[in-house]
Amino acid sequence: MSPVEMNLEARFDAYVAEEKKIEPKDWMPDAYRKTLIRQISQHAHSEIVGMLPEGNWISRAPSLKRKAILLAKVQDEAGHGLYLYSAAETLGVTREQMLDDLHTGKAKYSSIFNYPTLTWADMGAVGWLVDGAAIMNQVPLCKCSYGPYARAMVRVCKEESFHQRQGFQVMLNLAQGTPEQKAMAQDALNRWWWPSLMMFGPNDSDSPHSAQSMKWNIKRFSNDELRQRFVDMTVPQAELLGLTIPDSDLRWNEERGHYDFGEIQWEEFYNVIKGNGPCNKERLAARVKAHEDGAWVREAANAYAQKQQAKKTNATTHAA
Amino acid sequence: MTEGQHLQIILRLGDDALVLGQRLSAWCGHGPVLEEDIALSNTALDLIGQARNFYTLAAAREDQGRDEDQLAFFRTDKEFQNHLLLEQPNGHFGDTIVRQFFFSAFALERCAFLSRQLVDAEVAGIAAKAVKELQYHWEHAAQWIVRLGDGTTESHEKVQASIDHLWSYTGEFFNADEVDAAGAEAGLLPNLAVMRKAWNARVEACLAQATLTCPEDGWMQRGGKQGIHSEHLSYMLAEMQVLPRTYPDATW
Amino acid sequence: MSSTQHEWPLWEVFIRSRQGLGHKHAGSLHAADAEMAIQNARDVYTRRQEGVSIWVVPADAIAASSPDDKEVMFDPANDKVYRHPTFYKLPDEVNNM
Numbered sequence: 001m002s003p004v005e006m007n008l009e010a011r012f013d014a015y016v017a018e019e020k021k022i023e024p025k026d027w028m029p030d031a032y033r034k035t036l037i038r039q040i041s042q043h044a045h046s047e048i049v050g051m052l053p054e055g056n057w058i059s060r061a062p063s064l065k066r067k068a069i070l071l072a073k074v075q076d077e078a079g080h081g082l083y084l085y086s087a088a089e090t091l092g093v094t095r096e097q098m099l100d101d102l103h104t105g106k107a108k109y110s111s112i113f114n115y116p117t118l119t120w121a122d123m124g125a126v127g128w129l130v131d132g133a134a135i136m137n138q139v140p141l142c143k144c145s146y147g148p149y150a151r152a153m154v155r156v157c158k159e160e161s162f163h164q165r166q167g168f169q170v171m172l173n174l175a176q177g178t179p180e181q182k183a184m185a186q187d188a189l190n191r192w193w194w195p196s197l198m199m200f201g202p203n204d205s206d207s208p209h210s211a212q213s214m215k216w217n218i219k220r221f222s223n224d225e226l227r228q229r230f231v232d233m234t235v236p237q238a239e240l241l242g243l244t245i246p247d248s249d250l251r252w253n254e255e256r257g258h259y260d261f262g263e264i265q266w267e268e269f270y271n272v273i274k275g276n277g278p279c280n281k282e283r284l285a286a287r288v289k290a291h292e293d294g295a296w297v298r299e300a301a302n303a304y305a306q307k308q309q310a311k312k313t314n315a316t317t318h319a320a
Numbered sequence: 321m322t323e324g325q326h327l328q329i330i331l332r333l334g335d336d337a338l339v340l341g342q343r344l345s346a347w348c349g350h351g352p353v354l355e356e357d358i359a360l361s362n363t364a365l366d367l368i369g370q371a372r373n374f375y376t377l378a379a380a381r382e383d384q385g386r387d388e389d390q391l392a393f394f395r396t397d398k399e400f401q402n403h404l405l406l407e408q409p410n411g412h413f414g415d416t417i418v419r420q421f422f423f424s425a426f427a428l429e430r431c432a433f434l435s436r437q438l439v440d441a442e443v444a445g446i447a448a449k450a451v452k453e454l455q456y457h458w459e460h461a462a463q464w465i466v467r468l469g470d471g472t473t474e475s476h477e478k479v480q481a482s483i484d485h486l487w488s489y490t491g492e493f494f495n496a497d498e499v500d501a502a503g504a505e506a507g508l509l510p511n512l513a514v515m516r517k518a519w520n521a522r523v524e525a526c527l528a529q530a531t532l533t534c535p536e537d538g539w540m541q542r543g544g545k546q547g548i549h550s551e552h553l554s555y556m557l558a559e560m561q562v563l564p565r566t567y568p569d570a571t572w
Numbered sequence: 573m574s575s576t577q578h579e580w581p582l583w584e585v586f587i588r589s590r591q592g593l594g595h596k597h598a599g600s601l602h603a604a605d606a607e608m609a610i611q612n613a614r615d616v617y618t619r620r621q622e623g624v625s626i627w628v629v630p631a632d633a634i635a636a637s638s639p640d641d642k643e644v645m646f647d648p649a650n651d652k653v654y655r656h657p658t659f660y661k662l663p664d665e666v667n668n669m
Contacts, residue, residue: 025639051349051357058345062563062572063389064338064372067345068365074348075361079616082354086600089582095602096579120563120572155599159620170572178570286350294352295577296478297413300471301604302576307470308605353580355601355612362615456614463607472576 016217021147024090032216035209036146037091038107039218041098044084045109049102049283051077053117054126062120069166070123076159083152090148103288111269112195114277121174121181121188127167129189129196129234135160136230137200140220149218168237175241182242189238190246197261198269200227231259321506325499327381328401329508330443331391332499332545333434334374335402338392339553340423341367342560343410352413359460363420366453373446393564397547397554404544405489407553411482414475417464418482424458425522426493426515433510440508462526469530476531483527484535491540493519499545581630583609585617588625595627603628 009029015022022028051074058074061067085095101107112130117123138160141153174185201207201223213219221229231250238245249262271277321329344364351357375388386394405423410416431454434447468479494516496504503509527534543549563572580602586595598617603609609628617623 023639025636027639048349048354055349058348059342059559060562062393062567062570064368064375064392066572068368068372071345071348071361071365071368075358075365075619078348078354078357078361079619082358082601082616083599085354086582089600094579152599173572177572178567180567181570290350290352293350293412294356296472296474297352297356297468298580298604299576300475301467301608302471302578302580303475304467304471305605306576353602355603355608355616358619359612359615362619460611463611467604467608 013215016145016215019143019217020145021150022145023147031212032218033091035213035216035218036149037088037093039213040084040088040091040149041093041101042108042110044081044088044098045102045107046113047077047081047084049109049113049287051081052283052286053113053115053279054123056117057120057123060120061123066123066170073127073163073166076163080156080159083155084149087146087148087152099291103284103291105275105284108273110199111272111277112199113283114272114280115191115195116279118191119184119188121171121184122192124167124170124174124185125188125192127163127165128171128237129167129192130199131160131164131167132234133196133199133230135164136226136233141218143217143220145217171241171243175243185241186243189243193246194264194268195272197227197231197264200224200230202266202269228258231261235259321502321508325502326440326506326508327378328499329503330374330378330381332401333443334371334378334391335400336406336423336427337367337374338371339400339402339556340406340419341365341371342556343406343408344416344420346410347416356413360416363457363460366450366457370446370450370453373450377442377446389564393561397549397557399547400549400553400557401545401547402553403489403492404541404550405486405492407544407550407556408486408489409552412478414468414479414482415486417461417468418479418486420457421461421465421526422486422490422523424454424461425519426490428454428458429515429518429522430510433515434508437507439506443508458522465526465532466530469527469532479530480532483532487535488539488541491537492542492544495540495542497545580604581632583613583628584631584634585609585613586627586629587613587617587623589623591624595625598622600631 008027012022012027012029012032022032054070054077055074058067058071061070085098088098089095098107102109117126135157138153138157142150142157144150144153171185171188174181176182204210204222204224207223210219210222214222235245235250247262249260251260253260272280275281341364344360344367347360348357348364351360371392372388375391379386379388379391403423405419408415408419428451431447431451435444435451437444465479468475470476494512496512500509500512504511524534541550564570581604582600583603584600585598587598588595598613601609601612601616603612606628610626613626613628614623618626
């Protein structure tokens with residue numbers, strides 16, 4: 001690193017430490033740019049892959065009101081993916097490149113979406129737990145140091161607030177419904193609880209990128225801190241629903257002022273990341289198919305736009 | 321127009337909107353670009369909203385203790401009276417756009433009339449909101465018809481094939497049965513022969529701009545309005561209705 | 573790769589949220605042409621009635637000030653306090669001006 005760059009980097013660090021925002025054309029360290037591209041594109045991929053498990057139930061939603069709500073929610077996720085891809089594009093990467101990385105398996109997305117949605121209650125559990133965990137992760141990002149990412153997250157968080165509420169409402173209706181409905185809700189909680197806790201990532205002791213990201217104000221709280229917060233928030237909600245969280249080690253710890261909870265099966269977590277989850281192949285195949293099936297449509301629109309442009313140019317040349 | 325026919329007209333409006341809304345919602349997550357996922361979902365949401373309004377009105381009018389969901393989830397394919405075009409599968413993006421294009425041109429004209437008629441103020445109220453949505457659906461579909469028709473050779477051929485295939489489902493729009501005739505006579509529904517001219521003008525102008533060929537009229541499929549459907553509808557309903565029919569006592 | 577296989581161009585979207593306000597940057601999107609960009613902007617950025625008017629601008633048509641000039645561009649305005657209304661102390665009776 002040259003003395004000039006060292007000087008720039010020191011100024012950058014000081015600037016970020018003062019809680020100031022970095023904008024696209026500002027100087028930034030290469031590693032900062034790369035970290036952001038990786039994180040924001042992963043986040044965008046998670047939004048659009050995340051459309052699939054819930055999209056699965058739009059056609060089978062049990063009332064017209066629920067159908068409209070679920071469709072609006074999954075549509076919002078497309079919007080969130082779009083905001084996030086746009087934020088990443090300000091860093092000099094194209095959406096096409098990012099999609100390529102997703103489709104070839106080079107880029108990751110949140111592993112939670114590799115679990116199947118088996119019953120209608122999963123729409124409740126996903127909204128309540130998965131969106132709940134996502135919000136916990138996302139709210140601090142509204143204050144992250146990179147301006148376009150922070151602004152995208154403000155918009156996302158504003159829209160997300162209805163997602164978790166509708167999920168909880170689905171659960172509440174089921175929990176207060178017929179015995180079959182209540183069993184459906186408990187089953188969904190059983191299947192989604194542990195994967196939701198895994199959404200916060202590995203324990204702090206095993207989280208390789210965390211320290212640098214904290215220093216850059218891209219990450220504001222540690223994985224374990226956020227996970228604890230999520231557990232503390234969710235346990236009373238489960239009690240309100242009259243459902244049982246599937247963890248025999250879960251109990252209030254008076255001394256810590258927090259809930260203690262059991263050990264996460266990290267072996268499963270790493271296997272799902274590696275591609276061995278129940279739906280990894282289907283999810284990726286669905287995204288690739290949509291993209292490939294759409295190629296002729298995208299090309300047609302480009303060809304038409306070029307013809308129109310050529311006509312315009314011709315007209316002005318003739319007029320002149 | 322008898323009371324029963326009046327009710328049937330409202331139900332048909334709901335059925336058209338729901339069946340197409342259900343079809344379109346399947347694009348969410350599978351469109352050619354993210355922006356188009358969002359656009360098609362908006363259209364689907366508009367249509368589902370229209371269906372709910374018409375069903376709620378129909379349920380109140382028939383006064384048998386049913387609601388929008390009972391009408392959507394507890395009627396058989398025989399009882400659905402939507403136009404056949406709307407239940408046709410999504411196919412590729414061009415098929416979906418052509419289906420949307422043909423229907424939006426029709427629905428927009430019909431809805432504009434419904435919003436102006438003075439026979440049924442509640443139908444007029446629903447239509448007044450819907451007509452703005454349908455105008456947008458029409459513009460969106462028409463723009464795509466032009467892009468696909470005047471895009472690449474591949475897109476031109478594909479979308480022309482979609483048009484040729486789906487054309488035979490458009491005759492049903494204008495093929496008035498007793499209910500349509502009674503509705504038109506009472507002033508609730510438009511005269512379908514007059515509407516046909518407006519529809520043809522719209523569709524032909526856009527196809528010409530898109531360098532596409534409007535097919536000869538030929539044999540037209542019919543039966544949807546009488547509850548005689550293509551094979552596709554009962555599959556669609558089986559999927560759509562599975563939960564309420566499996567758990568008839570549950571509320572969601 | 574032929575030229576029609578390129579990604580659709582990027583557009584910047586500006587939304588007027590209420591009558592009487594200026595257009596404000598809302599975000600970006602991809603579209604093949606201006607008509608599509610406006611429709612996409614409507615669908616993406618006004619789903620919750622956020623707007624009454626939309627501008628779309630091809631992202632590459634925007635000329636921007638360079639961040640390295642930030643000090644040159646904006647610091648001189650620092651000492652021109654007379655541009656701000658609070659610079660002028662007026663008698664209480666006219667304080668609503």
